[in-house]
Amino acid sequence: MSIRHFGLALLLVPALQAQVTTTTLHDALLAARADRAGEPAVAAAFQQLAKEHGTPLYIYDQRYIQGQAAALRSAFAPRFPKLRILYALKANTNPAVIGLLRAEGIGAEVVSQGEIETALKVGYQGTEIMFTSSSKNPAEIRRAIELGTVLNVDSMDELGQVQAEARRQLKQARISFRVNPGVDPHTIHQINTGIAESKFGLHLQGGLAFKAYAAAKAMPEIRIEGVHCHIGSQITETEGYTLTATKMMTFVKELKEKLGLKLDFVDLGGGLGIPYTDGQTLMSPEDLAKALEPVWKAGVATLGYEPTLWLEPGRFFVGGSGFLLTRVNTVKETPIKTFVNVDAGFNTLMRPVMYQAYHRVRVIGRTQDVQKVDIAGDVCETGDILAEARLLPKAKAGDLVVILDAGAYGFSMASEYNARPLPEEVLVDGDAVRVIRRRADFPELFRTATSAK
Numbered sequence: 001m002s003i004r005h006f007g008l009a010l011l012l013v014p015a016l017q018a019q020v021t022t023t024t025l026h027d028a029l030l031a032a033r034a035d036r037a038g039e040p041a042v043a044a045a046f047q048q049l050a051k052e053h054g055t056p057l058y059i060y061d062q063r064y065i066q067g068q069a070a071a072l073r074s075a076f077a078p079r080f081p082k083l084r085i086l087y088a089l090k091a092n093t094n095p096a097v098i099g100l101l102r103a104e105g106i107g108a109e110v111v112s113q114g115e116i117e118t119a120l121k122v123g124y125q126g127t128e129i130m131f132t133s134s135s136k137n138p139a140e141i142r143r144a145i146e147l148g149t150v151l152n153v154d155s156m157d158e159l160g161q162v163q164a165e166a167r168r169q170l171k172q173a174r175i176s177f178r179v180n181p182g183v184d185p186h187t188i189h190q191i192n193t194g195i196a197e198s199k200f201g202l203h204l205q206g207g208l209a210f211k212a213y214a215a216a217k218a219m220p221e222i223r224i225e226g227v228h229c230h231i232g233s234q235i236t237e238t239e240g241y242t243l244t245a246t247k248m249m250t251f252v253k254e255l256k257e258k259l260g261l262k263l264d265f266v267d268l269g270g271g272l273g274i275p276y277t278d279g280q281t282l283m284s285p286e287d288l289a290k291a292l293e294p295v296w297k298a299g300v301a302t303l304g305y306e307p308t309l310w311l312e313p314g315r316f317f318v319g320g321s322g323f324l325l326t327r328v329n330t331v332k333e334t335p336i337k338t339f340v341n342v343d344a345g346f347n348t349l350m351r352p353v354m355y356q357a358y359h360r361v362r363v364i365g366r367t368q369d370v371q372k373v374d375i376a377g378d379v380c381e382t383g384d385i386l387a388e389a390r391l392l393p394k395a396k397a398g399d400l401v402v403i404l405d406a407g408a409y410g411f412s413m414a415s416e417y418n419a420r421p422l423p424e425e426v427l428v429d430g431d432a433v434r435v436i437r438r439r440a441d442f443p444e445l446f447r448t449a450t451s452a453k
C-alpha cells in the first residue's frame with residue numbers, strides 16, 4: 001500500500017512542477033493580448049493548441065464573452081429598467097458561442113433564414129428572434145411569420161409582401177420598421193449604415209418612415225411592435241448614438257400623437273466598437289449608457305410611456321474573444337519588403353482586405369530581431385495581406401503567429417476560396433478546450449458538387 005502511495009507521489013511530482021511553470025490557456029490568451037506572446041509558458045500553450053488542433057485555428061475565450069455580456073448589462077440595467085439585449089448572430093455564428101450568450105439571457109438578432117435556423121438549433125424560440133435584412137426572400141418571410149419572429153421591415157414593398165403572407169397564414173405578423181435616421185457615426189464607409197445614402201431602412205427624411213407606420217397601422221394582418229435603427233459598426237464615440245436616440249424618440253412621439261401608436265420597443269441597434277490597437281481607449285458600455293440616459297429619460301417624459309430599450313451588438317460580445325492562430329510557411333525577402341507567408345488568408349479572416357481593418361499580430365515564442373514585415377496570406381491574390389508593415393520579432397518557417405480580436409466577422413465571413421477547407425474553432429474555458437467546429441476536410445469541398453466522382 002505505502003509503496004503504491006509512494007509511487008503515485010513520484011508520478012505526481014513532475015506533473016505538479018509542470019503546472020507551476022505553465023499557465024492556463026485563458027492566461028496565455030490574455031498574455032498574448034498583453035504582448036507577452038514571446039514568453040516560453042505562453043508559447044507552450046499556443047504550441048500545444050496548434051499541435052492538437054492544427055492551423056489555421058480560431059480560438060475563443062469563453063470568459064471574455066461572458067464578461068462582455070455582464071459589462072453591458074451592468075452598465076445599462078440600472079439606468080434602463082425596461083431593457084432587452086440581443087446578440088447579432090452574424091458576428092460569430094458558432095452555435096456554442098451563441099449558446100453562451102443565450103445562457104446570459106440575451107436574445108437573437110438575425111439577418112437570414114440560415115441564422116433563424118441556427119438560433120432555433122441553439123434553443124431560441126421563434127418569438128425571441130428579431131429578423132433584420134434589407135432584402136428578405138419569400139421563404140424567409142414565410143418562415144419568420146410561421147415562427148412568430150419579429151420582422152424588421154425595410155421597405156414599403158416588403159411591408160406589402162409581409163401583409164400578403166400573413167393573410168395567407170391567417171396570422172398577424174409582428175413587425176418593426178428599420179428607420180434610416182440619417183446619422184453619421186464616423187466609422188468607415190463599408191460599415192456606415194445609418195447615413196442617408198445607405199441601402200438600409202426607411203428614411204425619417206421626407207416622412208418615408210412615418211408613411212410606412214401609417215400604412216401598417218391600417219393593416220389588420222400586421223402587429224406593430226417597435227421601431228429599429230442601426231447606424232453602423234465599430235462605433236467608438238457616444239455622439240452618433242445620442243443624436244440617433246434623440247431623433248428616434250422624437251419620431252416615436254410623432255407616431256403617438258399623429259397615429260395613436262404606442263410602441264413596445266425602441267431598438268437602437270448594435271455597433272459598439274472594441275479596441276483593435278494597443279493602448280486604444282474608446283467608449284465603454286458605461287460611457288454609452290451614461291450618455292443615453294438623459295436623452296432616453298427626456299424622451300420617455302414627453303412620450304408619457306416607457307418603451308423597452310433594445311440593443312443588439314455583435315462585435316462587442318465576441319470580437320476580442322477571438323484569436324486566429326496561424327503557422328508560418330515561409331519567410332521571403334524581396335528588394336522592397338519582407339513577407340511572412342502564413343497558412344491563413346482572406347478566406348480565413350476577411351476583415352483586413354474587406355475593411356482595411358487593423359488586427360494586432362503576435363509572433364509566438366520570439367522576442368529578438370525586430371523587423372518590418374507584411375503578414376501575407378496563402379490566397380493567390382496580390383491583395384491577400386493580413387497585416388502590413390508591422391514591426392515584429394523575426395519569425396521562421398514553422399513558427400506560430402497569432403492574430404488578435406478575430407472573434408467577430410472572422411470565421412463567419414470565411415470561405416473555401418482556393419479550395420481550402422474551413423478552419424477549426426475551439427472554445428477555451430479556463431484551461432479546458434472544447435472543439436466547437438471541427439476542421440473541414442477535403443472530401444467536404446466536393447460534398448455538394450453533383451459532378452464530382
Ligand SMILES: *Cc1c(COP(=O)(O)O)cnc(C)c1O
Binds near residue numbers: 090230270315408
Ligand atoms: C450587423 C448588425 C448588428 C451588429 O453590429 P455590430 O457592429 O457587430 O455590433 C446589429 N444590428 C444589425 C441590424 C446588423 O446588421
